[in-house]
Amino acid sequence: MIVYHMLDYIHESPAALDRTLQDNESEIQAVVQKAREMGVDRIVLSGVGSSFTSCLMAQPLFQMHCPLPTAVINSEESGYYAERWITDKSLVVVVSRSGERGAVIDTLKVAEQKGALGVAVTGVADSLLAQSSRLSLITREGPEITFPKTKSVVTCTGTLLRLGLALADPQDKTATERLALLRNMPVIMTDFIERIEPQLAKLMPRIAAHKLVNVVGTGSNHGAALEAAIKIQEASYVPTRGDSTAGLLQGPVGALNPDWMVYALVLPQDLELTRQLLTLTKGFKAYNLAVHPEGLDLAGLADDEILTPPFDDPYLAALAYLPAVQLLAYYWTVKRGMNPDAPSSMNSILEAILPPGRQEPELRK
Structure with missing residues (x-):
């Protein structure tokens, strides 16, 4: 069986996260110092696509620990x-792995025109976004030539x-x-990948028999569920919803x-x-697949x-939990006989979303 780059990148994610956290520590402290000097009184996290879901995955932590009000805004709607x-009292953090998304760059420009403290999170130091920003946090995932991004989603989320x-x-x-736990997340992620992958691969015949997917989670896993909807659809073309666990329970489950x-x-x-949700979904005869720490009792409600x-x-x-999402997208795409690195719609999508004359970094000649 062909092993595509996407799978390699999933396995490289823990090391990429470790490098990113270590290499950006002084830059992050500089951002915090500047924010305090300016008297920042609000925070905006902004991106599009998987960069937007990275913001959503970080939002619960900002709301828990940051004393300032924080808004997560899609750059297309900023x-x-x-x-x-x-x-002029805002900290505006814009995220784009490629640094080439026009709406993200425009959001940064508006922020700096208004005197806000603008910070770019990107994986490409010479991108339009990095060139437009006075302060940048450069993620360290290295080249990622696949269209569905995996390790860069991890590094952007970890940076936030x-x-x-x-x-x-x-x-x-x-x-x-x-913070101590965050610094240990590369080790934890490695353990998760090693445990999840063989179990998921074994279940693929049962999984692939289904036509539609709904991914759910709470806390930062709500953002991971929304990221799953992007990743599964852009790689395998299987229609997918992402919801909070309570959000699916309150009506759409029907x-x-x-x-x-x-x-x-x-x-x-x-x-x-x-358990409440799976009781209902089981009644509607959906296939329930639960990813959870060993020792949790789901009372037989998961298939x-x-x-x-x-x-x-x-x-x-x-x-x-991101590896559980990314590995599902990868194995389902391969099971369908498709190339997860370069979906057939890739060029059409890139042509529509990139600024005129710009390319994805790894596709530049």
Whole structure:
């Protein structure tokens, strides 16, 4: 069987995260110092596509630890909120792995025109975004020639999480403890990948029998579920929804039938909520597949389970569970006889979303 680059990149993600956290520490501290000198009173996190879901995965941590109000805004819609959220007292963090997304660059330009503190998070130091920003945090995933990004989603998310903890009150002891856990996430992610991959690969015949997917989670895993909707669809073309666990429970669950698979990203904190959801989805005869730490009892409501090492931090959970999302997208695409590195729609999409005359960094000649 052909092994595509996408799978290699998933396995490289923990090391890429480790490099990114280490190499950006002084730059992150400089951002925090500048924000305090300016008297920043609000924060905006902005991106499009998977960069937007990276912001959503970091949002719960910002809300937990950062004393300033934080808004996550899709860069394509930043104009709707600029008057309220982008001022000369704003910290505006824009995210684009390629650094070539026009809407993200435009959001940064508006921020700097208004006197805000603009910060670019990108994997390409010579990109338009990095060139347009006075402050940049460069992620260290290295080349990623696939269209569905994996390790760069991890590094962008990890960078935002580190920034959120750096902005916490210095007396916040929980933030200090969570920082230690964040720095250990590369090891935890490696363990998750090793545990999840063989279980998922074995289940692919059952998974691939379904036509539609709904991925759910809580905390930062809600953002991971939304990222799953992007990744599965752009690689395998299987229609996919991403929801919070409660969001699917409150109404949309009624649309499920045997064509659907529910992929539940489960934490100890949302065990009872997940049980409620799976009771309903089972009644509608959807296929329930739950990813959860070993030892959690789902009371037989999941048709299949993928067991992970113990983990119970809802604010960093997305980093641990992203491999479950990315590996599902990869193996399902391969099962369908498709190339996950370069989906057939790739060139048409890139032509539509890139600024005139620009290319994805890895596609430049």
